[in-house]
Amino acid sequence: MSSILKVTGLTQVFGGLVALSDINMTVEQGEILGVIGPNGAGKTTFFNALTGIIPPTRGKIELMGEDITGIKPHIISSKGFARTFQNIRLFKKMTVLDNVMVGLHNKTHASLLASLLKTRSVRKEEAESEKKALEILQLLDLDDFRYELAGSLPYGLQRRLEIARALATDPLILLLDEPAAGMNEQETEDLLGIIQKLKELGYTIIIIEHDMKFIMNICERLYVFNHGAKIAEGTPEEIKKNAAVIEAYLGKES
Amino acid sequence: MHRRFIGFLALKQKFIILLLLVFAIVLPFTIKNQYIFRLAILSLQWIFLTQSLNLLAGVLGQISLGHIAFYGIGAYTCTILAKNYDFPTWAAWLAAIAVSALFGFALALPTLRLSGYYLTIVTLGFGEIIRLIEINWVSLTRGPLGILNIPKPEFFGYQIKSNIQFYFLMLIILVLSTVLLCRLVNSRTGRAIVATREDSIAAEAMGINIFKYKTMVFVIAAAMAGLCGAFFAQYTNYIDPTSFKSDQSTLLIIMALLGGMGSQIGPFIGAIVLTILPEMIRELMEYRMLLYGVVLLLIMQVRPDGLMGGVNLRYVRQKLLFEKERSKKTAEKGAEAEL
Numbered sequence: 048m049s050s051i052l053k054v055t056g057l058t059q060v061f062g063g064l065v066a067l068s069d070i071n072m073t074v075e076q077g078e079i080l081g082v083i084g085p086n087g088a089g090k091t092t093f094f095n096a097l098t099g100i101i102p103p104t105r106g107k108i109e110l111m112g113e114d115i116t117g118i119k120p121h122i123i124s125s126k127g128f129a130r131t132f133q134n135i136r137l138f139k140k141m142t143v144l145d146n147v148m149v150g151l152h153n154k155t156h157a158s159l160l161a162s163l164l165k166t167r168s169v170r171k172e173e174a175e176s177e178k179k180a181l182e183i184l185q186l187l188d189l190d191d192f193r194y195e196l197a198g199s200l201p202y203g204l205q206r207r208l209e210i211a212r213a214l215a216t217d218p219l220i221l222l223l224d225e226p227a228a229g230m231n232e233q234e235t236e237d238l239l240g241i242i243q244k245l246k247e248l249g250y251t252i253i254i255i256e257h258d259m260k261f262i263m264n265i266c267e268r269l270y271v272f273n274h275g276a277k278i279a280e281g282t283p284e285e286i287k288k289n290a291a292v293i294e295a296y297l298g299k300e301s
Numbered sequence: 302m303h304r305r306f307i308g309f310l311a312l313k314q315k316f317i318i319l320l321l322l323v324f325a326i327v328l329p330f331t332i333k334n335q336y337i338f339r340l341a342i343l344s345l346q347w348i349f350l351t352q353s354l355n356l357l358a359g360v361l362g363q364i365s366l367g368h369i370a371f372y373g374i375g376a377y378t379c380t381i382l383a384k385n386y387d388f389p390t391w392a393a394w395l396a397a398i399a400v401s402a403l404f405g406f407a408l409a410l411p412t413l414r415l416s417g418y419y420l421t422i423v424t425l426g427f428g429e430i431i432r433l434i435e436i437n438w439v440s441l442t443r444g445p446l447g448i449l450n451i452p453k454p455e456f457f458g459y460q461i462k463s464n465i466q467f468y469f470l471m472l473i474i475l476v477l478s479t480v481l482l483c484r485l486v487n488s489r490t491g492r493a494i495v496a497t498r499e500d501s502i503a504a505e506a507m508g509i510n511i512f513k514y515k516t517m518v519f520v521i522a523a524a525m526a527g528l529c530g531a532f533f534a535q536y537t538n539y540i541d542p543t544s545f546k547s548d549q550s551t552l553l554i555i556m557a558l559l560g561g562m563g564s565q566i567g568p569f570i571g572a573i574v575l576t577i578l579p580e581m582i583r584e585l586m587e588y589r590m591l592l593y594g595v596v597l598l599l600i601m602q603v604r605p606d607g608l609m610g611g612v613n614l615r616y617v618r619q620k621l622l623f624e625k626e627r628s629k630k631t632a633e634k635g636a637e638a639e640l
């Protein structure tokens with residue numbers, strides 16, 4: 048196994064608030080990694096730093112050995128990070144299919160001029176990317192909704208569409224920010240199946256999740272954040288028994 | 302009612318477009334009255350202008366309150382080059398497009414730092430600055446006196462003089478722009494632009510260089526308005542700064558809003574209605590602005606997105622055809638099961 052992501056000393060300071068302090072992490076090819084922690088622990092901030100949406104104050108992010116710290120989010124995307132958002136951020140007035148086709152942006156190359164002239168290569172590329180997008184939608188069981196507006200989908204499907212859109216960028220690492228939040232039991236179960244499927248396909252995934260059952264089920268390794276710091280790291284079994292984690296979640300026993 | 306009408310439009314698109322095109326081609330041959338002719342040409346021109354604003358405000362989602370400035374820049378550039386420097390028409394037009402595009406690029410630069418309402422304020426200021434330059438740079442623009450006797454356009458020996466020639470020149474421009482805009486919106490580039498409007502953070506996370514696409518739209522919209530200005534100058538024969546005042550920018554926004562932001566048919570409806578309606582009640586000319594206000598209020602009450610706002614005929618068509626196909630399949634399956 049080779050590690051594809053190496054994070055060293057990642058720190059994020061907002062004014063006086065230290066939202067992330069000195070986070071170290073390595074991620075191996077093909078593993079499913081969980082990040083847990085109480086609300087406000089800095090989990091989303093961690094994703095924002097990785098994807099360049101809010102560049103970190105200090106620290107280093109290396110993807111496949113390349114330093115990508117502080118570069119623009121759209122370039123980071125093309126280097127291999129794709130993510131979903133805790134508060135769903137779909138292109139609501141676009142169809143499900145077009146949302147996924149936006150994800151294919153950097154896998155396609157039609158220039159403005161070629162698109163205006165509708166050259167043969169542009170038409171071919173459009174047909175191919177539509178086919179590719181449909182394959183991804185099929186994988187996530189969304190193809191029946193391909194021509195619906197993204198904003199009109201039920202909540203659970205919107206979360207799934209965000210995953211589809213992220214997959215379209217053909218990422219090295221998929222970052223899921225609370226993918227099961229707000230889902231009912233059935234939807235959560237479907238999601239579990241999908242992540243299992245992605246794992247079998249060899250995707251490397253980092254999941255932030257509150258639902259303990261969910262995360263213990265799917266992750267081989269867990270990182271626990273509290274107040275911006277990593278307080279524990281290990282297998283679900285180890286984490287369950289970890290005193291610092293129990294304290295963070297249940298409060299100090301008196 | 303509205304939904305079924307939209308569905309009808311979406312499915313019979315080609316037929317309807319053909320019909321409208323035939324109408325547009327036959328129309329000028331039936332017009333005998335100079336004044337009506339002028340109105341027809343102005344309508345075409347305003348549709349084109351509204352298309353350019355719609356690209357910026359509707360498709361990209363960046364409201365501009367100074368869009369008419371580009372129209373003015375195009376008009377003055379073309380006029381000065383054609384009249385004072387004897388530029389051939391094609392060169393004067395290209396220059397008008399290029400200069401407006403350059404200003405569009407300059408106006409796009411603040412998008413690196415600003416967006417939304419803040420940028421809208423910048424566009425308002427930009428429009429005023431351009432108008433003040435038009436009034437005060439007297440040695441170049443003759444200020445409030447305006448410029449008279451602008452040469453007529455001439456393309457490779459073919460002079461455009463009569464109303465009917467101007468009408469068809471503008472019609473050709475409009476047909477081309479409509480085709481190209483539809484292609485743009487339904488392309489990889491267009492999806493990137495709409496995604497930027499819908500959620501710029503998600504768009505960036507999907508690998509879209511939002512600054513590049515914002516700039517691109519500013520430049521294209523400005524270039525279109527500049528071209529329209531060049532046409533206007535050579536058609537009317539006379540320009541002065543009053544044609545490029547901020548209430549013209551406001552009118553443009555109302556046209557785009559009435560038709561429906563972001564829709565490709567919207568500009569046709571908005572521009573035609575608001576060019577012709579005020580003329581039908583000429584006695585009330587002084588109350589024109591009031592009329593626009595009333596129209597806007599009515600629209601906001603009935604359909605806040607404008608008549609065609611949020612309607613993407615391509616999407617409607619895809620969905621209807623897909624559903625038809627699916628119900629056909631299930632019907633076939635049902636029939637098989639019965640056998």
Ligand SMILES: Nc1ncnc2c1ncn2[C@@H]1O[C@H](COP(=O)(O)OP(=O)(O)O)[C@@H](O)[C@H]1O
Nearest residue numbers: 061066084085086087088089090091092093101
């Ligand atoms: N852009 C920001 N500016 C200022 N403070 C922020 C910003 N983003 C997050 N924070 C703060 O950082 C802390 C961690 O937030 P977050 O990463 O969203 O937590 P989590 O996802 O673990 O619930 C919170 O106190 C939050 O208020």
Ligand SMILES: [Mg+2]
Nearest residue numbers: 090091092133
């Ligand atoms: Mg969070």
